[in-house]
Structures are given as C-alpha cells and as structure tokens.
Amino acid sequence: xxxxxxxxxxxxxxxxxxxxxxxxxxxxxxxxxxxxxxxxxxxxxxxxxxxxxxxxxxxxxxxxxxxxxxxxxxxxxxxxxxxxxxxxxxxxxxxxxxxxxxxxxxxxxxxxxxxxxxxxxxxxxxxxxxxxxxxxxxxxxxxxxxxxxxxxxxxxxxxxxxxxxxxxxxxxxxxxxxxxxxxxxxxxxxxxxxxxxxxxxxxxxxxxxxxxxxxxxxxxxxxxxxxxxxxxxxxxxxxxxxxxxxxxxxxxxxxxxxxxxxxxxxxxxxxxxxxxxxxxxxxxxxxxxxxxxxxxxxxxxxxxxxxxxxxxxxxxxxxxxxxxxxxxxxxxxxxxxxxxxxxxxxxxxxxxxxxxxxxxxxxxxxxxxxxxxxxxxxxxxxxxxxxx
Amino acid sequence: xxxxxxxxxxxxxxxxxxxxxxxxxxxxxxxxxxxxxxxxxxxxxxxxxxxxxxxxxxxxxxxxxxxxxxxxxxxxxxxxxxxxxxxxxxxxxxxxxxxxxxxxxxxxxxxxxxxxxxxxxxxxxxxxxxxxxxxxxxxxxxxxxxxxx
Numbered sequence: 001x002x003x004x005x006x007x008x009x010x011x012x013x014x015x016x017x018x019x020x021x022x023x024x025x026x027x028x029x030x031x032x033x034x035x036x037x038x039x040x041x042x043x044x045x046x047x048x049x050x051x052x053x054x055x056x057x058x059x060x061x062x063x064x065x066x067x068x069x070x071x072x073x074x075x076x077x078x079x080x081x082x083x084x085x086x087x088x089x090x091x092x093x094x095x096x097x098x099x100x101x102x103x104x105x106x107x108x109x110x111x112x113x114x115x116x117x118x119x120x121x122x123x124x125x126x127x128x129x130x131x132x133x134x135x136x137x138x139x140x141x142x143x144x145x146x147x148x149x150x151x152x153x154x155x156x157x158x159x160x161x162x163x164x165x166x167x168x169x170x171x172x173x174x175x176x177x178x179x180x181x182x183x184x185x186x187x188x189x190x191x192x193x194x195x196x197x198x199x200x201x202x203x204x205x206x207x208x209x210x211x212x213x214x215x216x217x218x219x220x221x222x223x224x225x226x227x228x229x230x231x232x233x234x235x236x237x238x239x240x241x242x243x244x245x246x247x248x249x250x251x252x253x254x255x256x257x258x259x260x261x262x263x264x265x266x267x268x269x270x271x272x273x274x275x276x277x278x279x280x281x282x283x284x285x286x287x288x289x290x291x292x293x294x295x296x297x298x299x300x301x302x303x304x305x306x307x308x309x310x311x312x313x314x315x316x317x318x319x320x321x322x323x324x325x326x327x328x329x330x331x332x333x334x335x336x337x338x339x340x341x342x343x344x345x346x347x348x349x350x351x352x353x354x355x356x357x358x359x360x361x362x363x364x365x366x367x368x369x370x371x372x373x374x375x376x377x378x379x380x381x382x383x384x385x386x387x388x
Numbered sequence: 389x390x391x392x393x394x395x396x397x398x399x400x401x402x403x404x405x406x407x408x409x410x411x412x413x414x415x416x417x418x419x420x421x422x423x424x425x426x427x428x429x430x431x432x433x434x435x436x437x438x439x440x441x442x443x444x445x446x447x448x449x450x451x452x453x454x455x456x457x458x459x460x461x462x463x464x465x466x467x468x469x470x471x472x473x474x475x476x477x478x479x480x481x482x483x484x485x486x487x488x489x490x491x492x493x494x495x496x497x498x499x500x501x502x503x504x505x506x507x508x509x510x511x512x513x514x515x516x517x518x519x520x521x522x523x524x525x526x527x528x529x530x531x532x533x534x535x536x537x
Contacts, residue, residue: 131406131414195467245442246489
C-alpha cells in the first residue's frame, strides 16, 4: 500500500519564541498544538490521533494526551528517533489515516533547553552500548566531528566547503524576523569562529533554543472541508543507521535508505524537488545528507555546496529558507519539526518573500536523529502542493 | 598487547556500568588485557561485547584476547568536554579500527595533536578507573609502519 496523496498536512505552527523562561514544557506543547490546530481550522475536539516523542514529559503519549484533554484518541504513537521523530510521525500518521485508523492526527514538539537545566539522559545511560562509549567522553559535537574528519579523509572535503552551508543558511535567516542568528556570515567568519571539536567550529553547529512546533495531518475528506490550503503527503521513508557490529562507517547517513523509499512512494526523482529542508544539526549533517539523498554524487557534496547550490530562491537545491537549525531555531535539540514546517510554508507560498521558491510544487523534508557518530534514525518526506 | 600494568591516566577515567554480560570484559581490563567476543556459529567478531551475535542471531559466543593493536579510523580534538571531562579539554576522542576488525570508540593518549592522523598505528593502554576496571585507550604504536588508510 502506498500513502501517496492519502493524507494532507493541514496545520503547521512554529513557536515564535527562542527563550521561554516563564512557562512549563507541557504548556509549550499546548501552545503549539493550539497554533497548529488553529492554522488548520480545527479544534482539540477534532483530534483522534496523537503523536509525540521523547521531548514530551511523562509517560509516553499518555501524560500529554491527558494534559491536552485528548479524550477521543483512537491512535497513538510515541516513536523516538531523536530529531527525526516528527518526520517519522508524519509518515506513520499518513499510513494510519490511509488505513482508516484515524482522521485528524496531532504531532507536537516542545522543550526549554535554554531555560531549564538539561535533564540527565537516563535512558541513554541504560543502553547496552553505554559502557563502551560514555566513559570516553563523547559529546554531541565531537561525534559529528568524527564523521566530518572521516568524510574529509575519504573525499577531500574541506572546512571551507562545510562553511558554505552555514553561509547559505545565514543568507536565508536574514529574512526571518524570528531567527536567533539573523546576520549573514562569510566563510572566513565560520573558519575564524572558535574550534569546538576539530574540524567543527562553533559556526558549524546549530543553535540551542527553547520553543517547539506542531503539525496536523488529516484525511483527504477532512482536508476538502477546510478553507486553508493543505499540503499532500506524497512519500515517506525511514531507516535506522546502526553501528553495525563494529563496522560503523562514518561517511554516510540513513538517508541512503530513507530517501529512495520516499522518492519511490512519491513517484518523483531528485530533479522534481523544488525545495528541500535538510536536517542541519551541523554543517556535516547537511553535506552527507544531500549526497545520500542523491542530489549529487557521493563524495562531491563539498563542491556542490560551495558553488551556491543551496541558496534560495534560484540555487539548484534551495534549502532551509527559514535559516534552519544553523541560524533560526533548533527547539529541544530536535530539528525535524521545523524542517517539515518550512517545507509546508514553501508549498503554500508563505515563506519569507525573498527566499520563496517560485512555483514551489514538490518539496522534500529530511530529518536525522540520534548521532552520526554512532546510531541515528533517518526519515524523509516528499510533500506536494495541494494541486500536485 | 601491552603487558605493563594499568597506569594512572592524564584523562579522567569514569567507571563503566558493569553487568553480568560484560563482567569478564571489564575484569580483564583491570589486568591489562583486551577481550573481544567471537561468535561460535558464524565466526564474527562482535562489538560492542554482548552475549548475542548480531550477524547470525546466535547466543553461542566466546571471549578471546585481542592483539591490542589497530589504526585510527577517525579522531577529533575536543575543546569542550562535558561531565567528567569538563576540565579535561582539549582531549582526543577517536574510533580505532582494531586489527581484529571492530571500530571501537576510545581516546588517544600520549600523543601530540600534530602527530595524529587517520590511519596512524596505535596500541592499547589501560587507565585505571579506581573501581576494579580500566578504560582501554590507545597511544601511537612504538614500532610499526607509518599511516595508511
């Protein structure tokens, strides 16, 4: 069975704040839920499916469903693949809707990493691999630095090429009034920023922000009755990429599997993609992902990004027009939700005007959660304008 | 395999959580020996150590002693340590590809940053955690050919 065209994203909402010292995490979940439902023209009473991930406080989907008063649920999913969870949720929601299990699915993300002390990752410490990794002091940045170093070794990728990704994101962010880092930067400014974990500089890293976002995915018959323009879910693919019994390869991501699945289901190719939201926890994440999705030959991502391909609106692959995680927002260290939201904006023609891709008909959103340095979960969505 | 006793580390050496499945591995580290698991059915070397073969789904595994030699697969000089490593930066996090095959997460010790390279031959050293275990880390090998990929 294919989900192509059998579900629509009817509502999308990004929390406008980047620092929220005076609210609780459930409260922000509630705010983004209401925002996305209002965007769709629906209410909490219409929701019959709820999706959340590890950022949702409490017991799986139950605590937040209770908080939100979602007492008509007949479908729940709390798949946790880190930052890509919300793209997985869209795919799962579309499949459930296509099967007739539910009609209106709400997906929420929220958290306050800038305003609250980070919570100890107890689940991660209980993992079977923990004793063989954690004692050596891996940090998030250093894990991606290991991937960057190996990619450089095998393909000759340079720090200046990685910096070009940040430069493009910053060019886009200048038009986003909510962006945390709205000022354009140069390659030299990236290279001159402090080295965090060699070869990744501070400006190779995404921001840390409070906030969140939500999506509403609905059945076609629900979409027909809404006044707001919706976006079709055309294809979805997901895959873990594992450490593989000691044979980890740091040069590629799970996009090598999730991408082809999404393209096939959608019935499109890379050439059909007008706009792409690419997960950008770090510049190296973007580089490896665009190679793995087939937008350029493996190992040639450096040359691809260095010649302006990512710049909206006229580059070969306009990307992350909100400024992405590198410049705009990376709520709760999970960038997948905002990737979908910006793709919806592009397909509705509602991106910030200077970076709106003309006649944007087909968009791709990709998330990568976990760590490129160990285990990660990839998810790819192909989305289409309502008339696509 | 280095034969010297475990030594005091320059890096922090936080103790790992040990369970019945991994106790033999960690007990051996305190004696300066690096053990690996091998599958008795398909022969795969298993990493990280577990009583299950992820290649053929066998529960029949055995420990064997590794050479303690390998090459750097990738590395980073981390300038921002966290937790026990907050005061330790800069320090080197790496994957070392053991001669037996597995790529394992570790630190590179006793090396100048300028001498580090992908492909550099390294050998294991053990850093005592003070809790009956030691962390297997690696230093540039004393005698071996130069870097290769």
